[in-house]
Amino acid sequence: xxxxxxxxxxxxxxxxxxxxxxxxxxxxxxxxxxxxxxxxxxxxxxxxxxxxxxxxxxxxxxxxxxxxxxxxxxxxxxxxxxxxxxxxxxxxxxxxxxxxxxxxxxxxxxxxxxxxxxxxxxxxxxxxxxxxxxxxxxxxxxxxxxxxxxxxxxxxxxxxxxxxxxxxxxxxxxxxxxxxxxxxxxxxxxxxxxxxxxxxxxxxxxxxxxxxxxxxxxxxxxxxxxxxxxxxxxxxxxxxxxxxxxxxxxxxxxxxxxxxxxxxxxxxxxxxxxxxxxxxxxxxxxxxxxxxxx
Amino acid sequence: xxxxxxxxxxxxxxxxxxxxxxxxxxxxxxxxxxxxxxxxxxxxxxxxxxxxxxxxxxxxxxxxxxxxxxxxxxxxxxxxxxxxxxxxxxxxxxxxxxxxxxxxxxxxxxxxxxxxxxxxxxxxxxxxxxxxxxxxxxxxxxxxxxxxxxxxxxxxxxxxxxxxxxxxxxxxxxxxxxxxxxxxxxxxxxxxxxxxxxxxxxxxxxxxxxxxxxxxxxxxxxxxxxxxxxxxxxxxxxxxxxxxxxxxxxxxxxxxxxxxxxxxxxxxxxxxxxxxxxxxxxxxxxxxxxxxxxxxxxxxxxxxxxxxxxxxxxxxxxxxxxxxxxxxxxxxxxxxxxxxxxxxxxxxxxxxxxxxxxxxxxxxxxxxxxxxxxxxxxxxxxxxxxxxxxxxxxxxxxxxxxxxxxxxxxxxxxxxxxxxxxxxxxxxxxxxxxxxxxxxxxxxxxxxxxxxxxxxxxxxxxxxxxxxxxxxxxxxxxxxxxxxxxxxxxxxxxxxxxxxxxxxxxxxxxxxxxxxxxxxxxxxxxxxxxxxxxxxxxxxxxxxxxxxxxxxxxxxxxxxxxxxxxxxxxxxxxxxxxxxxxxxxxxxxxxxxxxxxxxxxxxxxxxxxxxxxxxxxxxxxxxxxxxxxxxxxxxxxxxxxxxxxxxx
Numbered sequence: 015x016x017x018x019x020x021x022x023x024x025x026x027x028x029x030x031x032x033x034x035x036x037x038x039x040x041x042x043x044x045x046x047x048x049x050x051x052x053x054x055x056x057x058x059x060x061x062x063x064x065x066x067x068x069x070x071x072x073x074x075x076x077x078x079x080x081x082x083x084x085x086x087x088x089x090x091x092x093x094x095x096x097x098x099x100x101x102x103x104x105x106x107x108x109x110x111x112x113x114x115x116x117x118x119x120x121x122x123x124x125x126x127x128x129x130x131x132x133x134x135x136x137x138x139x140x141x142x143x144x145x146x147x148x149x150x151x152x153x154x155x156x157x158x159x160x161x162x163x164x165x166x167x168x169x170x171x172x173x174x175x176x177x178x179x180x181x182x183x184x185x186x187x188x189x190x191x192x193x194x195x196x197x198x199x200x201x202x203x204x205x206x207x208x209x210x211x212x213x214x215x216x217x218x219x220x221x222x223x224x225x226x227x228x229x230x231x232x233x234x235x236x237x238x239x240x241x242x243x244x245x246x247x248x249x250x251x252x253x254x255x256x257x258x259x260x261x262x263x264x265x266x267x268x269x270x271x272x273x274x275x276x277x278x279x280x281x282x283x284x285x286x287x288x289x290x291x292x293x294x295x296x297x298x299x300x301x302x303x304x305x306x307x308x
Numbered sequence: 309x310x311x312x313x314x315x316x317x318x319x320x321x322x323x324x325x326x327x328x329x330x331x332x333x334x335x336x337x338x339x340x341x342x343x344x345x346x347x348x349x350x351x352x353x354x355x356x357x358x359x360x361x362x363x364x365x366x367x368x369x370x371x372x373x374x375x376x377x378x379x380x381x382x383x384x385x386x387x388x389x390x391x392x393x394x395x396x397x398x399x400x401x402x403x404x405x406x407x408x409x410x411x412x413x414x415x416x417x418x419x420x421x422x423x424x425x426x427x428x429x430x431x432x433x434x435x436x437x438x439x440x441x442x443x444x445x446x447x448x449x450x451x452x453x454x455x456x457x458x459x460x461x462x463x464x465x466x467x468x469x470x471x472x473x474x475x476x477x478x479x480x481x482x483x484x485x486x487x488x489x490x491x492x493x494x495x496x497x498x499x500x501x502x503x504x505x506x507x508x509x510x511x512x513x514x515x516x517x518x519x520x521x522x523x524x525x526x527x528x529x530x531x532x533x534x535x536x537x538x539x540x541x542x543x544x545x546x547x548x549x550x551x552x553x554x555x556x557x558x559x560x561x562x563x564x565x566x567x568x569x570x571x572x573x574x575x576x577x578x579x580x581x582x583x584x585x586x587x588x589x590x591x592x593x594x595x596x597x598x599x600x601x602x603x604x605x606x607x608x609x610x611x612x613x614x615x616x617x618x619x620x621x622x623x624x625x626x627x628x629x630x631x632x633x634x635x636x637x638x639x640x641x642x643x644x645x646x647x648x649x650x651x652x653x654x655x656x657x658x659x660x661x662x663x664x665x666x667x668x669x670x671x672x673x674x675x676x677x678x679x680x681x682x683x684x685x686x687x688x689x690x691x692x693x694x695x696x697x698x699x700x701x702x703x704x705x706x707x708x709x710x711x712x713x714x715x716x717x718x719x720x721x722x723x724x725x726x727x728x729x730x731x732x733x734x735x736x737x738x739x740x741x742x743x744x745x746x747x748x749x750x751x752x753x754x755x756x757x758x759x760x761x762x763x764x765x766x767x768x769x770x771x772x773x774x775x776x777x778x779x780x781x782x783x784x785x786x787x788x789x790x791x792x793x794x795x796x797x798x799x800x801x802x803x804x805x806x807x808x809x810x811x812x813x814x815x816x817x818x819x820x821x822x823x824x825x826x827x828x829x830x831x832x833x834x835x836x837x838x839x840x841x842x843x844x845x846x847x848x849x850x851x852x853x854x855x856x857x858x859x860x861x862x863x864x865x866x867x868x869x870x871x872x873x874x875x876x877x878x879x880x881x882x883x884x885x886x887x888x889x890x891x892x893x894x895x896x897x898x899x900x901x902x903x904x905x906x907x908x909x910x911x912x913x914x915x916x917x918x919x920x921x922x923x924x925x926x927x928x929x930x931x932x933x934x935x936x937x938x939x940x941x942x943x944x945x946x947x948x949x950x951x952x953x954x955x956x
């Protein structure tokens with residue numbers, strides 16, 4: 015018996031084969047977008063297929079590499095289209111949503127995790143139930159409240175409020191679950207040392223919950239960055255479009271500018287990927303075990 | 309302090325607060341209504357002017373020197389129009405202009421410059437609106453555009469027609485609008501304070517009897533609300549009458565001006581001028597509120613006032629109930645008990661307040677409003693009607709749920725009715741179950757592999773697998789739609805490469821739904837993988853160590869350590885995932901768009917189409933309520949089965 019199978023571990027080679035197959039499944043659609051974006055044209059085809067295509071012609075047609083590499087779609091995206099402005103709008107909205115969303119979720123989740131008070135159970139359950147509210151039911155009343163009552167149509171604040179509050183239920187439930195796993199002994203000993211509830215929250219609980227807070231921040235950011243229908247409803251000035259609404263503009267209706275769309279899609283998706291890479295270690299590492307033992 | 313004295317104080321405070329609430333809300337609605345009325349008055353007056361202008365420009369032939377003379381004459385006679393432009397589509401020509409910028413070099417007539425593209429677009433919009441409305445035989449797109457200009461006036465644009473076709477348009481700016489009327493704050497203040505003072509006086513002889521105090525306070529509150537409601541109604545009525553008189557005066561004045569210009573420039577028959585028809589809505593339909601001789605039509609005005617009265621009664625009635633509720637709450641001691649609880653748990657409530665307040669305002673309040681809508685016939689065409697007129701009770705629900713024509717027997721077998729809710733529900737269930745099962749299975753599978761200790765390139769795999777989640781789902785949807793394209797799509801290329809025949813993915817319900825599911829499956833794996841991986845990594849290595857020492861097999865470790873540790877993280881994630889997939893709008897809407905013939909709609913996209921393609925808001929709200937009921941039933945069932953929320 016080898017050392018590996020004795021300790022109950024699989025050999026790594028078959029695992030790598032499985033993973034590589036799934037890598038192809040995952041990457042192919044994305045490479046396809048890159049191909050369209052760098053083809054410099056607006057059509058869907060990677061190369062033109064001859065009248066009687068051979069197997070190799072077909073293979074060439076599905077190989078994600080453009081016939082001519084060109085960055086012209088990217089250049090005209092910024093020079094001829096107002097894409098830079100839309101991107102900036104998305105950045106402002108997403109950043110605002112992240113800050114506000116994390117603040118709202120952390121405070122509420124901490125209270126739900128640590129305090130026992132009347133309304134706690136109802137609050138938690140109603141957060142869960144609110145996830146079931148169909149978006150179409152909310153859209154008309156929300157329009158009336160945000161645009162007509164609050165006067166926040168085509169305004170960053172309206173969208174930020176809407177996004178950060180829509181993200182609350184998921185973030186609160188996730189953070190509460192995480193806070194629950196943080197041992198109370200830490201806080202109790204801090205309480206003995208005379209720390210206030212606010213100190214405990216900011217100095218002990220939040221640092222320990224960094225992975226969960228990171229996921230919350232990421233979730234809030236992505237909610238704001240990826241949302242389309244509400245942004246399209248509330249931002250009706252072209253200069254206030256967010257990136258998703260702007261991208262839809264390229265392939266919506268009868269315009270089929272796939273090159274602009276693909277180039278814009280790449281630029282729009284990059285911040286999320288970068289953010290995820292930066293936050294990896296927080297998301298991954300389970301800090302609590304070390305904290306209690308140490 | 310004895311108990312009885314605190315009753316009296318409670319009712320006095322309660323009455324004060326309740327009156328403040330009721331009167332305050334009424335006053336708020338009144339101020340908004342007065343602002344709107346004032347704006348509507350300005351708009352109607354401006355529309356009369358612009359319609360008169362259109363009449364004269366059309367009589368002057370729309371192009372040529374005659375038009376420039378006519379426009380100059382109108383601008384001279386009508387001080388309210390501070391700038392007029394006449395644009396003709398043919399030759400992109402600015403035919404006439406009295407705008408300050410259009411002098412010297414750029415004086416009319418001239419071609420429109422590149423910077424003036426928005427002006428040309430506006431004209432095309434108006435032309436499209438007129439044609440659409442004519443085709444549909446309805447008034448859906450505004451044929452007169454009204455915006456607030458930078459100077460506080462209005463900027464209007466109306467189409468010019470020749471032989472039934474829109475050939476150009478006039479744009480006009482008006483002088484700044486008069487400020488909206490100021491409402492006195494003394495009246496509402498008095499309406500709040502006086503009843504409380506009266507109550508204190510009346511309470512002296514009543515003494516400490518609680519029920520009598522309650523009745524006195526309630527009667528005072530009711531009287532206050534009735535009186536204040538009447539005051540609000542009278543104010544609104546006076547505003548409405550003033551509007552009618554102002555517009556009538558404007559029509560008379562326009563008639564005089566138009567006659568003057570017509571005579572001066574000999575623009576044809578005076579008797580063909582119909583000034584009363586100049587008072588139109590934005591669809592250029594005469595409102596019929598002004599008689600031919602320029603006086604106010606009393607009958608329609610009275611009808612309009614009756615509607616205002618009905619609406620005011622409804623609104624004030626609702627506010628009165630609210631205020632009574634507050635009075636009972638404070639007076640009967642509920643508020644005191646609530647205050648005690650709040651003080652005792654003030655820390656917890658302080659921490660939860662921001663989130664809960666936000667949820668109430670932007671989630672639960674809109675939801676309740678949507679619930680109310682579902683009992684109405686609210687649509688694009690009834691948006692101005694008061695609630696009582698569009699209330700249709702349960703009719704929407706019986707229409708939706710009572711329709712069992714799921715399929716009919718045709719010559720070629722069963723013909724499905726894809727608009728039927730039971731068909732759509734079936735599609736939704738297939739869609740949800742398939743996606744979540746695949747997401748959880750594949751996500752957990754990949755997470756278990758990635759959790760292998762010392763696996764080469766583990767972080768790189770993880771980054772790659774997360775990409776579909778990081779990619780915005782509307783982008784994913786459009787990518788896959790492109791890949792499933794019948795002629796140019798990569799997937800059909802692969803099929804052909806392997807010797808198959810290309811599939812028309814979106815022409816049959818089965819393949820169309822498959823395309824949607826493939827898209828969603830691709831993007832839903834990473835979420836479950838990240839959740840599983842996070843939970844797997846929080847499992848203490850000591851547990852496995854101990855199990856190994858005890859001689860447990862891999863399978864035993866998985867069953868007894870891994871799965872139970874995953875449960876707290878995976879179950880809530882699954883509940884959410886089911887709900888998200890059930891409500892996954894973007895994929896269906898963008899990949900198949902319900903094709904063919906709405907057969908692959910899920911409930912949420914179908915509801916959206918009722919709301920925003922057919923503009924049946926009430927029906928769509930009821931449809932959404934059914935969706936909510938389905939999800940709620942699922943949630944309750946799920947909760948019972950898994951006890952996921954045990955011990956929260």
